[in-house]
Amino acid sequence: MSGGFNFLLYFGYVFVLAVYAEAFGSYAATFLPSNLYKIGVDVLAILIIVIFxxxxxxxxxxVGKSETLIVGIKVAILIAFTFIGFFFIKPELLSISTLPSMGNILTGAALLFLGYEGFGLITNTAEDINKPRKNIPRALYLSMLIVIVIYVAVSIAVVGNLTIPQLQKQQIML
Structure with a gap:
């Protein structure tokens, strides 16, 4: 039974890796000319997998140094984006009457689930952590709290600045 669960976890990580690589390819390909976008997505997705x-x-x-660098850059970008976005929020866009459809909300929830899947990896470092019984729960709760605050702040900045049709036009999923 344990082996079956390990296989499912492994399969889940392969699936998530593909989703992340495709997302990276899609975002990075936006900087390419429109006629190269489709092939660019695949090439960039493969390239990021090869690099890692x-x-x-x-x-x-x-791995540790590159992970620290990448996370630092991502968090800095998100904080700067959110900070600047808060200056331009249109309060009427945050009204309950402008909520997206339930389908879009569920899609957003599924994407958030993918974002939280990596927290299980914190426990893999138990042998390298001082006082793991004390520090692993702290690391899990603190990292989840930080991510929740960042996700909510980014969401408020985005939804407070753009209408749902504008978000859909830009292929941003809610």
């Missing part, structure tokens, strides 16, 4: 595979082959220190 090579980093894994270099070793754990390279």
């Amino acid at each position: 595979t090579l980093i894994n082959f270099i070793g754990p220190k390279a």
Whole structure:
């Protein structure tokens, strides 16, 4: 039974890796000319998988350093985006009457679930953490709290600045 669950977890990580690579390819391809967009998505998705595979082959220190750098850059971008976005919020866009459809809300919830899947990896470092019984729960709760605050702040900045049709036009899923 344990092996079956491990297989499902492994399959889930492969699926999530594909979703993340495709998302990266889609976002990065927006900087390409429109006639190269479709092929660019696939090429960039494959490229990001190859890059991270090579980093894994270099070793754990390279993985740790690159992960810290990437997370730092992402958090800095999100904080700057949110901070600037808060200055331009249109309160009427945050009204309950402008809520998206239930389908869009459920799609957003599914995407949020993918965003939280990585928290289970914190427990993989138990052997490297001082006082793991005390510090792993702290790390889990603190990291989840930080991510919730960032997700909510970004969501408020986006939805407070753009209408639902504008978001859909830009292929941003709610």
